[in-house]
Amino acid sequence: MEQARSRALDAGVSPRERARFAVRRTVNLVMAGLVGLAALIGVAVMLFILGYVLVQGWQALSPTFFSQSAQPLDFDAKGQPIAGSGGGVLMSILGSLLILGLAALISIPLGLLAGMYLSEYGHGKFAFLVRYVADVMTGIPSIVTGVFVWSLVVITTGHFSAWAGALALSIIMVPIITRTVEEILRLVPNALREASYALGVPQWRTIVKVVLPSAASGVITGIVLAVARAGGETAPLLLTVLGNEAINWNPSQPTDALPLRIYDYATQPYAVRIEQAWGASFILIMVILVFSLLTRIATKGKKVG
Amino acid sequence: MDNTQIKEAPQDASAEGYNTPVATGGKSMEIRNLKAYYGSYLAISDVNMEIQPNKVTALIGPSGCGKSTLIRCLNRMHEVTPGAPRVEGEVLLDGQNIYAPSADPVKVRRLIGMVFQKPNPFPTMSISENVLAGIKLNSGRLNHAQAAEIVEQSLHRAALWDEVKDKLGKSGASLSGGQQQRLCIARTIAVNPEVILMDEPCSALDPIATLKIEELIEELKAQYTIIIVTHNMQQASRASDFTAFMLAQDGPGHLVEFGPTQQIFTRPTQKRTEDYITGRFG
Numbered sequence: 001m002e003q004a005r006s007r008a009l010d011a012g013v014s015p016r017e018r019a020r021f022a023v024r025r026t027v028n029l030v031m032a033g034l035v036g037l038a039a040l041i042g043v044a045v046m047l048f049i050l051g052y053v054l055v056q057g058w059q060a061l062s063p064t065f066f067s068q069s070a071q072p073l074d075f076d077a078k079g080q081p082i083a084g085s086g087g088g089v090l091m092s093i094l095g096s097l098l099i100l101g102l103a104a105l106i107s108i109p110l111g112l113l114a115g116m117y118l119s120e121y122g123h124g125k126f127a128f129l130v131r132y133v134a135d136v137m138t139g140i141p142s143i144v145t146g147v148f149v150w151s152l153v154v155i156t157t158g159h160f161s162a163w164a165g166a167l168a169l170s171i172i173m174v175p176i177i178t179r180t181v182e183e184i185l186r187l188v189p190n191a192l193r194e195a196s197y198a199l200g201v202p203q204w205r206t207i208v209k210v211v212l213p214s215a216a217s218g219v220i221t222g223i224v225l226a227v228a229r230a231g232g233e234t235a236p237l238l239l240t241v242l243g244n245e246a247i248n249w250n251p252s253q254p255t256d257a258l259p260l261r262i263y264d265y266a267t268q269p270y271a272v273r274i275e276q277a278w279g280a281s282f283i284l285i286m287v288i289l290v291f292s293l294l295t296r297i298a299t300k301g302k303k304v305g
Numbered sequence: 306m307d308n309t310q311i312k313e314a315p316q317d318a319s320a321e322g323y324n325t326p327v328a329t330g331g332k333s334m335e336i337r338n339l340k341a342y343y344g345s346y347l348a349i350s351d352v353n354m355e356i357q358p359n360k361v362t363a364l365i366g367p368s369g370c371g372k373s374t375l376i377r378c379l380n381r382m383h384e385v386t387p388g389a390p391r392v393e394g395e396v397l398l399d400g401q402n403i404y405a406p407s408a409d410p411v412k413v414r415r416l417i418g419m420v421f422q423k424p425n426p427f428p429t430m431s432i433s434e435n436v437l438a439g440i441k442l443n444s445g446r447l448n449h450a451q452a453a454e455i456v457e458q459s460l461h462r463a464a465l466w467d468e469v470k471d472k473l474g475k476s477g478a479s480l481s482g483g484q485q486q487r488l489c490i491a492r493t494i495a496v497n498p499e500v501i502l503m504d505e506p507c508s509a510l511d512p513i514a515t516l517k518i519e520e521l522i523e524e525l526k527a528q529y530t531i532i533i534v535t536h537n538m539q540q541a542s543r544a545s546d547f548t549a550f551m552l553a554q555d556g557p558g559h560l561v562e563f564g565p566t567q568q569i570f571t572r573p574t575q576k577r578t579e580d581y582i583t584g585r586f587g
């Protein structure tokens with residue numbers, strides 16, 4: 001039966017049509033191959049970076065690297081630094097967490113509210129302005145943001161601080177969060193808002209209890225991306241938090257951060273320090289990877305838009 | 306000026322307890338000189354209608370004549386439509402103008418519920434959460450027994466209980482289209498409205514699901530006033546007591562003829578009504 005039908009389908013097909021079909025099938029295959037190849041290259045580059053960083057830095061990745069703050073290097077009789085000396089980067093890990101935590105505290109509520117405003121209320125000229133400013137802000141080089149906060153906060157308060165760093169990172173994060181939240185909320189079908197209004201639910205409750213939950217996983221992904229982006233920023237931190245060899249929990253004091261420490265150690269003349277820079281790089285990448293993976297898992301199955 | 310004040314819903318969200326849906330009885334509505342705009346575009350003009358309590362009133366007319374616009378003016382949903390919407394005129398619910406400056410659109414919508422063309426249960430909520438949505442979203446407090454009672458009562462009234470009673474915790478999106486639409490009706494019933502508006506509630510459904518909704522409408526009118534938009538002439542003649550025929554020929558949408566369904570379908574007074582009903586245009 002199957003065969004009979006396919007033979008019947010074949011019956012009236014001219015050689016020219018058959019050739020065209022063959023071409024179409026080949027083009028299809030080639031395109032699928034190209035697309036797959038591009039995806040493969042993307043993943044391969046990322047694995048290569050991760051592997052390279054690991055190979056370069058694995059010697060630094062001892063338990064003390066995670067449990068100690070920076071120490072002076074020990075030198076042997078020939079004046080060479082001893083492998084494994086020089087302490088760890090605990091103060092940088094904790095410092096990064098402190099600065100990112102403060103930055104998240106500032107920028108998540110702000111970005112979320114601004115994004116909700118743009119998507120749910122933003123029709124007028126003011127919304128246009130907000131949207132435009134947010135877009136321009138995402139394009140500002142981060143060193144400029146650093147200089148700005150340096151002159152505004154560091155100079156006026158008289159010292160480098162985690163607050164200043166958090167502010168600089170917030171300036172980077174707020175526009176990213178704002179625009180992603182706006183885009184994600186716009187994907188929520190209007191029918192859901194209408195269903196809620198028709199039940200006599202006020203607009204703000206509708207946004208908070210219907211629109212936002214329907215877009216939860218997308219909103220969280222947007223926030224994670226912004227945090228990850230800010231987590232790797234070096235330039236604005238150089239001019240705001242300065243760095244610190246010891247653990248610091250006081251937000252008004254100079255604080256260390258992983259990207260800063262990487263920058264600092266990578267430019268030192270000692271192989272031990274450079275190895276530590278690689279090790280710190282590996283930690284930074286892993287922290288961001290694990291962080292985004294966790295949110296992926298946590299929001300799995302929830303509806304986007 | 307007694308009629309400028311919209312009275313509280315029988316069970317307001319801020320009030321203590323929610324009761325099971327009680328038959329408050331449908332209320333009458335009156336539409337006076339209603340005009341609706343999108344920006345400067347006049348979509349419907351000078352509509353005057355009296356809607357009888359506990360009856361089904363059907364709005365018919367060709368697509369684009371302003372049926373949706375009109376029905377959305379009846380519970381102040383027009384003003385949340387995109388496109389710079391505006392309304393002029395009065396709509397009275399039981400003698401009280403829902404467009405009075407002191408009338409709160411949110412409260413109006415609790416008294417006048419709405420069911421949409423495309424079933425739109427909340428996808429993040431279970432079946433029972435969907436039924437309770439109107440109460441919960443307004444942070445009305447319910448104990449377990451009350452909630453269960455409201456869910457069962459509302460689903461019973463929407464003729465859905467038997468089909469879903471064993472899967473109340475499942476997502477509303479897991480139901481068939483017809484079931485979803487009845488879930489939306491149950492959700493509307495659960496907030497105790499006096500009037501239920503339906504904008505082409507069956508146009509996304511198959512004939513059997515459609516028939517079920519029509520039977521349901523017949524049962525519901527004992528407790529609610531129902532206004533239904535339909536482009537299906539048989540549906541209007543089967544399911545409604547009164548029919549309003551609208552048209553937007555050369556100009557904004559307006560009411561051509563309004564009367565008992567029986568009369569509109571057997572001896573319309575207007576030539577254009579007759580032409581439309583007999584399928585000669587539209």
Ligand SMILES: Nc1ncnc2c1ncn2[C@@H]1O[C@H](COP(=O)(O)OP(=O)(O)O)[C@@H](O)[C@H]1O
Nearest residue numbers: 343348367368369370371372373374386387388
């Ligand atoms: N959001 C809107 N913005 C601008 N014009 C609209 C909008 N919705 C409907 N209209 C216009 O209003 C008129 C009536 O539309 P509608 O009420 O949807 O008709 P119906 O429901 O009878 O098909 C149509 O001309 C339509 O193009």
Ligand SMILES: [Mg+2]
Nearest residue numbers: 372373374505
């Ligand atoms: Mg319509």
